[in-house]
Amino acid sequence: METVSAAARTAPAAVIVAIDGPSGTGKSSTSKAVAAQLGLSYLDTGAQYRAITWWMLNNGIDVTDAAEIATAAAKPVIVSGTDPSAPTITVDGEDASGPIRTQEVTSKVSAVSAVPEVRALITELQRTIATEAGRGIVVEGRDIGTTVLPDADIKIFLTASPEARAARRSGEVKGSDLAATREALIKRDAADSGRKTSPLAKAADAVEVDTTDLTLAQVVECVVTLVGEKQAAK
Numbered sequence: 457m458e459t460v461s462a463a464a465r466t467a468p469a470a471v472i473v474a475i476d477g478p479s480g481t482g483k484s485s486t487s488k489a490v491a492a493q494l495g496l497s498y499l500d501t502g503a504q505y506r507a508i509t510w511w512m513l514n515n516g517i518d519v520t521d522a523a524e525i526a527t528a529a530a531k532p533v534i535v536s537g538t539d540p541s542a543p544t545i546t547v548d549g550e551d552a553s554g555p556i557r558t559q560e561v562t563s564k565v566s567a568v569s570a571v572p573e574v575r576a577l578i579t580e581l582q583r584t585i586a587t588e589a590g591r592g593i594v595v596e597g598r599d600i601g602t603t604v605l606p607d608a609d610i611k612i613f614l615t616a617s618p619e620a621r622a623a624r625r626s627g628e629v630k631g632s633d634l635a636a637t638r639e640a641l642i643k644r645d646a647a648d649s650g651r652k653t654s655p656l657a658k659a660a661d662a663v664e665v666d667t668t669d670l671t672l673a674q675v676v677e678c679v680v681t682l683v684g685e686k687q688a689a690k
């Protein structure tokens with residue numbers, strides 16, 4: 457007997473796009489624009505790691521102590537809103553979108569995100585969000601193509617020179633020091649790439665896009681084209 461509804465037969469399959477890369481390569485801006493253009497959901501996984509780090513700092517957890525972080529990891533309730541035109545993040549019901557971007561959180565997030573218990577919890581949350589995204593989702597981070605969603609329909613790995621990335625990042629913060637921003641970026645890349653559990657890495661089947669000399673619009677167009685090609689081949 458026919459059990460598949462007409463709607464299910466005609467609805468296009470959900471598309472999963474994984475976008476990884478180091479800080480300042482354009483992951484967030486590109487992912488939001490691609491998701492908006494294609495009518496997909498959007499998930500900023502870095503915001504989730506920042507949110508759990510913010511909670512740890514607010515709750516007196518010693519973020520140099522991996523055992524203490526592991527014990528506390530399941531306590532905060534982190535909720536991500538996945539509308540690309542207005543992404544949100546709350547911790548225990550409180551809007552965390554501003555406080556997760558402070559220098560203090562940025563300098564501590566690599567240590568917290570390296571703890572395996574933190575990664576296991578956040579990875580599970582990310583997979584649930586991706587599964588529930590009706591039309592599909594663009595998920596950006598460091599380990600999406602390698603670990604979180606290894607079966608993603610398309611995987612992109614964005615890169616850019618440290619100079620370009622530092623210039624972009626310091627352009628966001630008035631009066632910031634370019635050399636100090638560059639050093640901080642390089643230090644965070646090394647920590648994220650060097651950790652044992654699910655490091656920042658390009659998946660073997662990811663398409664690498666060097667954004668150093670591309671405008672944001674060019675990167676978005678490139679990714680939209682790659683997604684279109686993949687969907688046409690399905």
Ligand SMILES: Nc1ncnc2c1ncn2[C@@H]1O[C@H](COP(=O)(O)OP(=O)(O)O)[C@@H](O)[C@H]1O
Pocket residue numbers: 477478479480481482483484485486624625627628667670671672673675
């Ligand atoms: N191709 C690009 N050219 C110039 N600036 C860019 C480009 N892509 C992103 N940016 C800018 O660089 C900064 C960092 O981009 P973002 O998307 O937050 O990177 P990431 O998520 O990889 O850290 C933002 O201010 C963004 O507007």
Ligand SMILES: Nc1ccn([C@@H]2O[C@H](COP(=O)(O)OP(=O)(O)O)[C@@H](O)[C@H]2O)c(=O)n1
Pocket residue numbers: 478479480501502503505506565566567569570596597598599600644648
């Ligand atoms: N999938 C992910 C995403 C982020 N992270 C961690 O979260 C931090 C902040 O990520 P982010 O995407 O907000 O960083 P920026 O690119 O905005 O600087 C990273 O430096 C990693 O330590 C991770 O471990 N895995």
